[in-house]
Each structure stands twice: as C-alpha cells, then as structure tokens.
Amino acid sequence: MRRRGSGSRRTSKKPPSPSPSEGEMTSQHNAEGGNKIQSPSDNGSLTEISQDAVGKLLRRANKVGTSKKKTTVGLCNFPFLFNILFSSARTVEFVPEQNGTQVLEPIGPLNTSEVEHCSRSSIGKDPAEEKCGHVSLDEGYMDKKDELDDSDWEDGTVAMDDHSVTIELNVTPDSSELAELVHKAHLLCLLARGRLIDSACDDPLIQASLLSLLPAHLLQLSNVTKLTSKALRPLMSWFHDNFHVKNYTNGEKEPHFALASALELRVGGPEEIAALSVALFRALNLTARFVSILDVSPLKPDQSFRPIASGSSKGIFNTSTPMVSKKKLDFMSLKKPLSCEKEKLCETSLAHSLKSKKRIAPSNMDQSKDPSVAEDLNHSVTNFPISEAQHINPESHITDKSHKPKRKGDLEFEMQLEMALSVTAIGSSKIKEESGENADSSSFACPSKRIKRVVGEGSSTSPQLISTAVGSRRVGSPLYWAEVYCSEESLTGKWVHIDAVNLIIDGEDKVEAMVAACKASLRYVVAFAGQGAKDVTRRYCMKWYKIASQRVNSTWWDSVLAPLRNLESGATGGVVHSRTNQIISTEANMNDSFVPTRSSLEDIELETRALTEPLPTNQQAYKNHPLYALEKWLTRYQILHPKGPILGFCSGHPVYPRTCVQTVMTKQRWLREGLQVKPNEHPAKELKRPNKPQKVQDIEADDYDCTTDSKEHINLYGKWQVEPLNLPHAVNGIVPKNDRGQVDVWSEKCLPPGTVHLRFPRAYEVAKRLEIDSAPAMVGFEFKNGRAYPVHEGIVVCAQFKDVLLEAFAEEAERLKEEEKKRDEAQALRRWYQLLSSIVTRQRLNNRYNNNWTSEVPNDVHCINDNVSRATVCDSNDKNQTPRQHQTDKRDTDLDTSLSIPVKDHEHVFLKEYESFDMETSLLTKRCQCGFSVQVEEL
DNA sequence: CTGGACAACAGACCTTTGTGAAGA
DNA sequence: ATCTTCACTTTGGTCTGTTGTCCA
Numbered sequence A: 001m002r003r004r005g006s007g008s009r010r011t012s013k014k015p016p017s018p019s020p021s022e023g024e025m026t027s028q029h030n031a032e033g034g035n036k037i038q039s040p041s042d043n044g045s046l047t048e049i050s051q052d053a054v055g056k057l058l059r060r061a062n063k064v065g066t067s068k069k070k071t072t073v074g075l076c077n078f079p080f081l082f083n084i085l086f087s088s089a090r091t092v093e094f095v096p097e098q099n100g101t102q103v104l105e106p107i108g109p110l111n112t113s114e115v116e117h118c119s120r121s122s123i124g125k126d127p128a129e130e131k132c133g134h135v136s137l138d139e140g141y142m143d144k145k146d147e148l149d150d151s152d153w154e155d156g157t158v159a160m161d162d163h164s165v166t167i168e169l170n171v172t173p174d175s176s177e178l179a180e181l182v183h184k185a186h187l188l189c190l191l192a193r194g195r196l197i198d199s200a201c202d203d204p205l206i207q208a209s210l211l212s213l214l215p216a217h218l219l220q221l222s223n224v225t226k227l228t229s230k231a232l233r234p235l236m237s238w239f240h241d242n243f244h245v246k247n248y249t250n251g252e253k254e255p256h257f258a259l260a261s262a263l264e265l266r267v268g269g270p271e272e273i274a275a276l277s278v279a280l281f282r283a284l285n286l287t288a289r290f291v292s293i294l295d296v297s298p299l300k301p302d303q304s305f306r307p308i309a310s311g312s313s314k315g316i317f318n319t320s321t322p323m324v325s326k327k328k329l330d331f332m333s334l335k336k337p338l339s340c341e342k343e344k345l346c347e348t349s350l351a352h353s354l355k356s357k358k359r360i361a362p363s364n365m366d367q368s369k370d371p372s373v374a375e376d377l378n379h380s381v382t383n384f385p386i387s388e389a390q391h392i393n394p395e396s397h398i399t400d401k402s403h404k405p406k407r408k409g410d411l412e413f414e415m416q417l418e419m420a421l422s423v424t425a426i427g428s429s430k431i432k433e434e435s436g437e438n439a440d441s442s443s444f445a446c447p448s449k450r451i452k453r454v455v456g457e458g459s460s461t462s463p464q465l466i467s468t469a470v471g472s473r474r475v476g477s478p479l480y481w482a483e484v485y486c487s488e489e490s491l492t493g494k495w496v497h498i499d500a501v502n503l504i505i506d507g508e509d510k511v512e513a514m515v516a517a518c519k520a521s522l523r524y525v526v527a528f529a530g531q532g533a534k535d536v537t538r539r540y541c542m543k544w545y546k547i548a549s550q551r552v553n554s555t556w557w558d559s560v561l562a563p564l565r566n567l568e569s570g571a572t573g574g575v576v577h578s579r580t581n582q583i584i585s586t587e588a589n590m591n592d593s594f595v596p597t598r599s600s601l602e603d604i605e606l607e608t609r610a611l612t613e614p615l616p617t618n619q620q621a622y623k624n625h626p627l628y629a630l631e632k633w634l635t636r637y638q639i640l641h642p643k644g645p646i647l648g649f650c651s652g653h654p655v656y657p658r659t660c661v662q663t664v665m666t667k668q669r670w671l672r673e674g675l676q677v678k679p680n681e682h683p684a685k686e687l688k689r690p691n692k693p694q695k696v697q698d699i700e701a702d703d704y705d706c707t708t709d710s711k712e713h714i715n716l717y718g719k720w721q722v723e724p725l726n727l728p729h730a731v732n733g734i735v736p737k738n739d740r741g742q743v744d745v746w747s748e749k750c751l752p753p754g755t756v757h758l759r760f761p762r763a764y765e766v767a768k769r770l771e772i773d774s775a776p777a778m779v780g781f782e783f784k785n786g787r788a789y790p791v792h793e794g795i796v797v798c799a800q801f802k803d804v805l806l807e808a809f810a811e812e813a814e815r816l817k818e819e820e821k822k823r824d825e826a827q828a829l830r831r832w833y834q835l836l837s838s839i840v841t842r843q844r845l846n847n848r849y850n851n852n853w854t855s856e857v858p859n860d861v862h863c864i865n866d867n868v869s870r871a872t873v874c875d876s877n878d879k880n881q882t883p884r885q886h887q888t889d890k891r892d893t894d895l896d897t898s899l900s901i902p903v904k905d906h907e908h909v910f911l912k913e914y915e916s917f918d919m920e921t922s923l924l925t926k927r928c929q930c931g932f933s934v935q936v937e938e939l
Numbered sequence B: 001c002t003g004g005a006c007a008a009c010a011g012a013c014c015t016t017t018g019t020g021a022a023g024a
Numbered sequence C: 001a002t003c004t005t006c007a008c009t010t011t012g013g014t015c016t017g018t019t020g021t022c023c024a
Helices: A005-010 A025-034 A042-068 A074-095 A096-104 A111-121 A137-149 A177-202 A204-213 A216-222 A231-240 A254-265 A272-284 A326-335 A340-350 A368-379 A386-392 A410-421 A426-434 A440-445 A510-517 A544-548 A554-572 A598-611 A667-672 A695-704 A705-712 A763-769 A799-849 A896-902
Strands: A158-160 A164-167 A288-293 A451-456 A464-469 A478-488 A493-497 A525-529 A532-536 A627-631 A637-641 A646-651 A653-657 A661-663 A675-677 A685-688 A715-718 A723-724 A755-758 A774-784 A787-798 A916-918 A924-927 A933-937
Touching: A042 A646, A177 A254, A177 A272, A177 A288, A177 A525, A177 A554, A204 A254, A216 A231, A231 A272, A231 A464, A231 A493, A254 A916, A272 A288, A272 A478, A272 A493, A493 A510, A525 A554, A532 A554, A554 A598, A667 A675, A755 A799, A763 A774, A763 A787, A787 A799, A896 A933
Parallel strands: none
Antiparallel strands: A158 A164, A288 A478, A288 A525, A451 A464, A478 A493, A525 A532, A627 A653, A637 A661, A646 A653, A675 A723, A685 A715, A755 A787, A774 A787, A916 A924, A924 A933
8 A cells, every 4th residue: 555645644544542733732631641740840841842843843844835845854753743742741650550551552642652763764864765664653643634734734745655654855945944943843752752761760660570580689789878880780791691682672562561571571672771771770779860862853954864773772663664573583592592580580570560462482581591690790891701792782792802803704794694683673674675685685695894893992991892884874873871870980979871782881982982883973962860851962972063063052952951950950969769778968958058969060070071072183173163273264353362372283283272262343343342442452453355346435545545554454353452432421411423413323332421312203303393402323224235324213312301302202192193183084074075075966967967867876875874863964054965865756856956955944864664675785775754765885 | 985175155244324316 | 496205226245154076
C-alpha cells in the first residue's frame, strides 16, 4: 500500500484518545487521565514555550504549505511534537500499573518512541533514507492533521510503503526560519524524552528488581559514604556482564515498560541499558543522572541531518525498519554460552509485576556467571577478558587497552563483523537499501574497509581505541550514559561519567572523540534527574567553538532549561533521595552562610571549562571565538587594546584574549551613545574612506588640500577615549540648537541638559503659539532614492515648559476635537440639504417631463430612520427639504404644485394599521389619514 | 580523506540633513 | 510675489558569513 498526500490520510482511523487542538493542548492533557504536572513553573513554562514554538512552526509550515512548497520536514513532526510534549507531562506522576495497560493497547495514542524515532531519523535526510516506519505514526499524524487546516497539508508528500513513511524534504527559500523552529521543537521533544527516561529510572519496581539481581557484596555500595569512581568499577563490571546492548527493540513500549522488559531480558538498546544503569545507581542510593546527547535536527537549513543514533539506540523507539534480524540475534547467541539462573531470577522478580508476553530466546540472556563477578570486584575495566568483552558487546573492546590484535586483517574483519551486528537497524536497512544486498553479507564482504582508530587520552584509564569503519555510517556513538556523583573524587566531589554501554568509567574526555569518530557532534549534552534537566555539554565538549554556532540562541535555551534546572538541582543538589540513609546535606539547610551546593560547584566547574578551552589549531576558529582572537580576523571596527598578553600562536599568528578586542567607532557613532571623544585624543584606528563619487566636494577638496586627509580617512576611537557627552545647558528657557536650528535626538542621552523631548503632534505649533522656545527633534534618517532624509519627531523644549505644553496640548486636542465635531455636523447638514434638494429637483423634473413618473420612480428613497412613526413634512423655511414623498392613491397631476403648497397646520401621523410592506421591494409604505403616504425602504 | 587557506558570492550594513518647477 | 505641492530617482561600496575549490 502506498499512500500519498492527505486524501488517503484522511481515511485512516483516529487513535482512541482524541488529540487536543493546539490551543487546548495543555489543559486537555492535564485533564486527561488525571495526570497532573508536578511543578507548574516547570511544565507550565516548558509547555508554553513548546506550544509557542510548535505554534509558530505550524503557522510557518501552513504558510509555506499554502505557497505550494514542499516542506514536509516540519509537517511530519508537528503531531509528534504535541505528543511528545504530552508525554513529557504525563510521566511526571507515573504509575506503572496504569501504564502497563496503556502500552498494551494495540493502537494507542502516539507514543514518544514514534516521535523519537521520527524526529531522529526523519529530519533533514534524503528521501531515500527517510523511513519512518510506524503505522500509528501516520495515524497520529493523521489525527492531528485533521484538526489542523487540511488544505495546508496537501503539499506534504507522505508516501506509505506498507509500514513505512517516506518523507521528502525540499528546501524552501525561507527555510532557515523553519529549520530553527524545527530545531527548537525537536529539542523540546528530546528534552521531554529525556525526562521520560529519567522518570522510568526512578521507578521503584525497576530499582527493586535490579537490587534483587545484585550480588550481596555489591549491595554494600549503598552504604558507602565516601564514593569514588574506582568503587563503582566492580558494579559496572557486573552490570556489563549481565546486561547487553543489542539491536533489539522493545517495540512500542512505554519507557517504563521498555526498561522493565530490558531488565527482564537483560538485553536492550543503549538507551535502555544506560537508563538501567542509572536506575541501578539510584537503587543503591547513589546520586545519579541520566545523560543524553540530544541529537537534534540542524539549526540551519541545507545541513543534512544524520542522526547519531544508530538503530541499536532505538530500543525504546520503534523504528520503521525491522530491527536486527532474528538471524543476527541467533548468530550472536551462538557465540555466547548461556546462564539461565539469572533469567529465572529475573523472571521471578518481574513476572508478577510485568505482563509482558514477549520473551526473547534465552540465547540472548546472560553469559556471565556470578563467580566471574566476584572475581571482578577488584578488576579494572581494562582487565576485562578480551574475548568475552568482545562477544558481549562489540563496542566494549574499545575500552580494552590490553587487547592485542592478531592480524590486521583479522582484526578489521572482526570489527566489521561486530559492528555490523551491533549496528542499528536503520544502519542495516540502509545497507540493504544502498547496496541492494543482504546487510550481513555486505558488511561481511567488506573487510577491507579501513578502520579508523581514535585514541582517547584518558585521565583515569589508559588510551582507548575507538573504532569505526571509515566511510560507513556512524556506529557505536555514545548517546546515553550515566553520571554518578562521587563525593571523594575531588576536593569538592565530582560528577563521574559512566558509560555502561561501552563500559567506560570516568571517561568524560573521551566522549567528544568518540562522537567525533562517528562523524557527529555533541551540541547538546543534557543530564536528567528529578524530572529536571541541566545542560552539561561543557563537561564533554572541549571544542566549544565548533558547536557554538550549531546551538540554538542561548537565551531561548536557558529560558527553556531554567525551570528544569531547578528541578534537577533540587533532586541532586543536597538531600538526594528521601529514602536514602546517606544524607549529603551540603545544601541550604546547613546554616545561614553561603554553602556551595553541588549545583553551584558544577556551574563553576563548567564555567571554568568554558574559560580554559584549549587554543584552536585552525585560524578560522578564531573568527568568532568567545575566548581568543587573532588580529588577522578582527573586523573593520575592532582593535586590540591593550595588545597583549599573547596566549599562544596559531600558524605563526599571536593569539590574544578576546577581552583585548575593543570596538572602535567614529565620533558621530559615539555621540549616539551619549558619549564624546575626549579632547586631544588621536584616533585609535584610521580607515580609508570609500572612494565615492564626490561630485562638487571633489572640486572643493582640490581647493582645500588641508582637508583632504580627514576626508580620506575615517577616524575611529575606542571606549577608553570617550567621556560622557558634555552638551551645552539650556539657559533662560532657550534650547541650545545645532547649526541647523534643531536638536539631534539619537537617544535620550543626546538631549541637552535641562531639556525634554516632546513627541506629540503639532507640538511645534503649540510651542510657537505660547511663545516658548523650541527646536525640532531630529531622530534619525530615512534613506530613499539613495539619499538620506532627516526624520523629525516632536520638539525639544526646556524642561520647565513641559507641563505647560502638555496642558496646552491637551486643551488643543480638546479644541480640535470639538472643532472636528462641529465640522462633521456641519458637513452632515450640508449633505442632507444637498440630498433633499436633489430629490425635489428630480421630482420636479419628472413631474414636468414625465407624467408616468410614479412607475419609474426608483426605489431609492431612503428614510434614515425607518423606526420613526411620524414624519414631519412641513418645513416653514425650506419646503424642498421635505423627504421624498409621492402619493400613490391620490395623485395630483401637478405635483409641482402640490409640493409647492406648504402643509401647514397639519402634522402627518402614520399609524401602524395603515402601513403596508412590500416583501418584494422591501418597501414600507406609511400613510397619513390625510392621504399622504411615504415609502420607506427597509434597511 | 581531512583540514586549512583562499576565492567567490550573496546578503547585510552603512550611508547620514533637497531642489526646482508648477500651480495656488 | 509668495507659498505649497510634487516629481525627481529607485545608491553603492564595504563588510561578513557561507560555500566551494584547491592543496598539503
């Protein structure tokens, strides 16, 4: 089945729960299912921001849609945006039992996995790569779409291939705006997604299940008061032995349920495994965060968006393409001896709580045994058995420094093989698509692909190999990990990076290299805890200048994160968990004096990182670098002052701190800032004046050579060369004016002391009438026809006249209003007179030249007030002002005469009973007892 | 293959204070 | 003679960011 356009989409049935419209989104959602938002400040603002962004997006897309341009990129995502945001709020008070039922619904409300998938995989990709594969995805889309303007969706091309959606992306001329909106909305989605996972990590059931699996000696970690990263290694070894990353999806399951499934099967996607590690830490009363790279669609258009996420990371997210084939799983399982003990344990612990009927073959289960765990207690990560590690997790060998390759070819082949197995479903499907052959065979058949090794220089561990097939799609990129707060890790404690997927502990400085090796960038790294979030990109990104331009406007991002940061710091800052015995009370309730909190210490740490970024190696990076500058890349109006210190060199050019870069301006520009150049200051910089055709000025310049120099150069001055503007004071009510008899009011700062700027209209006339000295205020220039025209607005007067003038203006305004009213009334009278005169004239002419005038009288007689039951037709002054009248039943042959006879001493009375109304002509005929009648057109 | 340097290009920015003829 | 209105003509050079190409 292949559906295209909205026509066919309309036929799809709606999901059970109606989707709220844009405007009602928040309220409806909150009402639905009784789910409340925990923190109004949090979700309120977040939702508002989300709504705003999504609303803009919709409007923008609708606009583009109506202009017959394909902008499917935004359209596809809108419905998901709604849903993801709902999901975000929905999870705050999450009850596992309820969700179990939700998840089991065959087609429920669009869940976030679809959103995630689509947003990760759909945006900005080539049509051929666009596979968003979920039926409910399309249905959710349909549902929302129906509530929106149908017509605006016609241009989006969504073709369905069985269970997949093809999205075509065409770049529109104003796509930058759209790209930014999509970027923002996508960010919000991923934020919400992170909160979902974080919420799942707090699930007591999952935590309890994890604890039940944990060997007794590892349980002691919960009593450790002085935690170091080293102490976590046995735990991570055990975890890594027992939980495996697979190209496996938990389908459409809601995160809590997906986590539970992964826990039960001990196999899951990277996100699930990382989340389980977080849950485990939290179960052990450790302060832990779930950290995720928000792999968001590009901020700028025309940048292809290839999600970092490999298919393996989409465990929770459903994907369009089938996940790793059964064959692959079997292949993996064949390598791994099984241990069913854990599985049984797992089953018993979860069987009652989880209704999952899915069970992966036991072959996917654990292959490690308890004894090995015991042995590994004091084992470092790098001593992990090579073969086992490789088999357990293809990526785990990355961290293995002691691994000795047999032969280069063999190693490459093995790596390729394992990568192929661990690669995402999308990856495998892409291989199929691109090579047109079996994914397995394609990956196996290319052992000659070069292996790139990225050596990460770790602080705690030895250099690690990060491997990826060069030229192939990105695989193994870390997307999710945990951060555990280790109080003994440094003087003040430290958040320690723990990547359970790749078995890396305290490898924060390796993340960037690993991500870079996968041809990705970490633009946003966000840590989630306590339903909140905090941007910790600085911790992992050493080359901030590379990502700064790819990040959204920091003001917006900070405002989005502000409420989430509070939640996050509330959860991790001081008292960690209410159920914990390990109270780390570094927070406010210590005493009144300032106590540095974890959050504030981390802020300082991140800020320090921002200020100690290493010098870039390429010159262009200095162009807009926030910390460093090369003189070469300064702009026309920039200068180094002071010129030093030199922080280093780049390609022979000295590197200066950015703080030395000062902006220089002309005297005129400083004037606008309310500043003037100090006397006897030499220009800090001279610019060559552009060679404009000077016309007459050239001739003058020839005559006065002494002025040529200043004409040819623009003198620029720095901030240190200026002082506050010293304008002449207003004296004796006289406004100091310039040589043009006006005051240049670039800003309020430019007003001479003792004067005010009055902007009301006709101010000049009012001041003139009161004989108050004033000067026109020139507020700027308008450029028309290649010339500058001064723009005047209001006047400048001495401050003491302000009130007088304002009063006068008020009186003037009142007077003008009165005059205008009188003028209007006079004009109305004139027009009435004109109208009635013309009517009478017309009647007279008709009477004189056309005896059958009555039949031809147009029905254009308008009675202004048709509710009036009386009409006075006598007018002693002007008989011609009688309303147009005609007698139908008693016609005088000489109407002119009849009209000329004043109807004195009689006032026509039109009684209701004598009225008649002609429906056809809408004419109401009123009759007086005297026989006089008036026709009135009903308005 | 990658990154740096450079050129080309497009868009943004800055510019910065009437006059003469015709008609009322 | 004086005042008011209207047409005139639609810059253009430089900076800056982006993109493509070449080369080490």
